Amino acid sequence: MTLRVLSSGLEVPEVVRTQLADDDVAARLVGKDVTLWGPEAEAEASVRLGWLDLPATSRELLARLTGLRAELAAEGLDRVVLAGIGGSSLAAGVVCRTAGVPLVVLDTTDPGQVAAAMTDLHRTVVVVSSKSGGTVEADSHRRAFLAAFAEAGLDDTQVGRRFVVVTDPGSPLAETAAAMGARAVFLADPHVGGRYSALSAFGLVPAALAGVDVTPLLDDAADLAEHLAEPGNAALELGVAIGAGFRTGRDKIALVDGGTRGDGTRIEGFGDWVEHLVAESTGKQGRGVLPVVLESVDAPGVAAPDALLAVVGGGPVEGRPSVGVTGPLGAQFLGWEYATAVAGRVLGINPFDQPDGTGSREDTARILDGGPPDKRPVTTLGAVRLHASGGVLDGVDLSQTDGLTLALDALLAAVPPRGYLAVTAYLDRQADARAGELRAALARRSRHAVTFGWGPRFLHSTGQYHAGGPQVGVHLQLTGAVAQDLPVPDRPYSFGTLQAAQAAGDRQALADRQRPLLHLHLTDRSAGIDQVLRAAA
Numbered sequence: 213m214t215l216r217v218l219s220s221g222l223e224v225p226e227v228v229r230t231q232l233a234d235d236d237v238a239a240r241l242v243g244k245d246v247t248l249w250g251p252e253a254e255a256e257a258s259v260r261l262g263w264l265d266l267p268a269t270s271r272e273l274l275a276r277l278t279g280l281r282a283e284l285a286a287e288g289l290d291r292v293v294l295a296g297i298g299g300s301s302l303a304a305g306v307v308c309r310t311a312g313v314p315l316v317v318l319d320t321t322d323p324g325q326v327a328a329a330m331t332d333l334h335r336t337v338v339v340v341s342s343k344s345g346g347t348v349e350a351d352s353h354r355r356a357f358l359a360a361f362a363e364a365g366l367d368d369t370q371v372g373r374r375f376v377v378v379t380d381p382g383s384p385l386a387e388t389a390a391a392m393g394a395r396a397v398f399l400a401d402p403h404v405g406g407r408y409s410a411l412s413a414f415g416l417v418p419a420a421l422a423g424v425d426v427t428p429l430l431d432d433a434a435d436l437a438e439h440l441a442e443p444g445n446a447a448l449e450l451g452v453a454i455g456a457g458f459r460t461g462r463d464k465i466a467l468v469d470g471g472t473r474g475d476g477t478r479i480e481g482f483g484d485w486v487e488h489l490v491a492e493s494t495g496k497q498g499r500g501v502l503p504v505v506l507e508s509v510d511a512p513g514v515a516a517p518d519a520l521l522a523v524v525g526g527g528p529v530e531g532r533p534s535v536g537v538t539g540p541l542g543a544q545f546l547g548w549e550y551a552t553a554v555a556g557r558v559l560g561i562n563p564f565d566q567p568d569g570t571g572s573r574e575d576t577a578r579i580l581d582g583g584p585p586d587k588r589p590v591t592t593l594g595a596v597r598l599h600a601s602g603g604v605l606d607g608v609d610l611s612q613t614d615g616l617t618l619a620l621d622a623l624l625a626a627v628p629p630r631g632y633l634a635v636t637a638y639l640d641r642q643a644d645a646r647a648g649e650l651r652a653a654l655a656r657r658s659r660h661a662v663t664f665g666w667g668p669r670f671l672h673s674t675g676q677y678h679a680g681g682p683q684v685g686v687h688l689q690l691t692g693a694v695a696q697d698l699p700v701p702d703r704p705y706s707f708g709t710l711q712a713a714q715a716a717g718d719r720q721a722l723a724d725r726q727r728p729l730l731h732l733h734l735t736d737r738s739a740g741i742d743q744v745l746r747a748a749a
């Protein structure tokens with residue numbers, strides 16, 4: 213079985229298809245023609261098309277991975293923690309969830325969630341995964357685990373052997389790995405960008421060490437790769453659908469999981485991976501396709517007039533502009549990467565750079581150095597402290613008993629036509645999971661797209677679109693009190709201060725771009741989440 217793309221009710225301007233065919237885009241993409249995205253993208257494209265070769269080149273990893281997995285098993289190391297964020301952990305997370313194999317993905321700075329991952333150390337191996345080798349989240353996790361292993365009584369050599377590193381050649385992490393005596397270092401192809409790296413060492417190493425047989429991923433991707441030069445191939449059709457949606461006013465892609473558990477069609481968590489790929493690849497120069505990950509085919513927002521509905525692992529929905537994408541996971545990864553590159557051409561953007569993603573990180577660094585800005589709350593309602601910028605709460609009487617509902621409605625009212633509300637939560641994805649229910653609750657109150665992202669992960673994903681996409685976003689940020697903080701060893705900050713600085717840096721970046729923002733700080737997380745969910749219901 214390979215990738216199949218069926219569509220329903222889609223308006224495809226003839227020009228989109230004829231231009232792609234006339235320009236021979238399918239064959240030129242497979243031939244790595246770096247001119248496909250215009251002269252300004254050429255330099256980047258010339259070092260970013262290696263993902264097309266991965267179904268073949270990644271095979272050389274397989275024997276080494278089998279050996280390493282056996283070696284770890286023989287030492288009783290059967291619990292894998294993956295410290296990496298964005299493109300360095302999303303794919304492995306999907307592979308493991310789909311296969312039902314446990315993998316602890318650590319892509320947060322929430323002190324509670326990090327602490328909860330630092331258990332069962334006697335059987336834990338940590339995969340530190342970072343393409344640049346300089347990302348603060350992965351580096352902080354590495355430091356925390358180093359200290360924890362040492363505290364558990366392991367000597368330096370034993371500690372080093374609890375780490376496996378995936379990074380690009382010559383990165384600072386490659387050097388650190390050598391210095392700390394990491395058990396294994398996998399150097400990835402530097403001609404593959406993070407969000408196109410699912411079938412590289414980044415996607416495969418953690419999954420294989422956790423116990424997934426990753427060979428079928430490469431087999432299924434290779435089957436699809438054979439057809440990618442053909443006009444009208446399935447992945448090209450997916451790119452056509454995304455590009456046509458954009459050209460016809462559907463500049464959002466509503467992603468739902470349409471597979472059925474147990475029959476092999478269900479791919480768990482794929483929306484989060486596609487979200488990263490599509491948002492960072494297309495959201496720039498004031499345009500882009502906004503991915504909206506939905507809970508189900510019946511979720512609020514599924515019928516939005518400005519969204520193309522994409523059902524992964526199921527058919528399109530009759531009577532609704534939609535596309536159904538079926539096929540095994542390996543083919544899905546490669547197919548969506550190819551489709552995104554094609555959509556980039558239709559949109560007229562460079563799908564391989566992320567020019568705006570660093571703004572909030574620079575603000576974070578400044579805040580870590582100089583301390584957080586002292587902003588007084590507008591008011592405090594129960595366990596929720598309200599802060600606002602961009603005029604969101606002007607003229608709203610918050611002294612009413614339903615003040616929080618009024619504040620949320622004022623925020624929703626600020627969403628412009630064809631705009632969106634982005635809900636982001638710098639909380640513990642496990643312990644505070646209920647915050648995720650806010651997306652559907654708020655989408656029920658709005659005609660507009662509502663997205664949800666966990667901070668800081670989304671900063672490495674939809675953050676690029678928020679900053680570089682069209683000026684139509686309105687933001688709701690949640691932060692929470694830290695019950696028990698955790699130090700980042702040998703750093704002047706803790707996970708709690710890092711998390712708070714990331715949230716503040718994000719607010720600063722949004723304020724700099726005049727994006728309306730409501731910030732709710734939960735002085736008691738559990739009570740605060742209840743209160744916000746009640747207000748949104």
Ligand SMILES: O=P(O)(O)OC[C@H]1O[C@H](O)[C@H](O)[C@@H](O)[C@@H]1O
Nearest residue numbers: 298299300342343344347406672
């Ligand atoms: O793999 P790393 O270098 O640690 O990068 C992790 C993430 O960082 C940045 O935010 C990029 O925009 C992402 O595409 C990338 O996946």
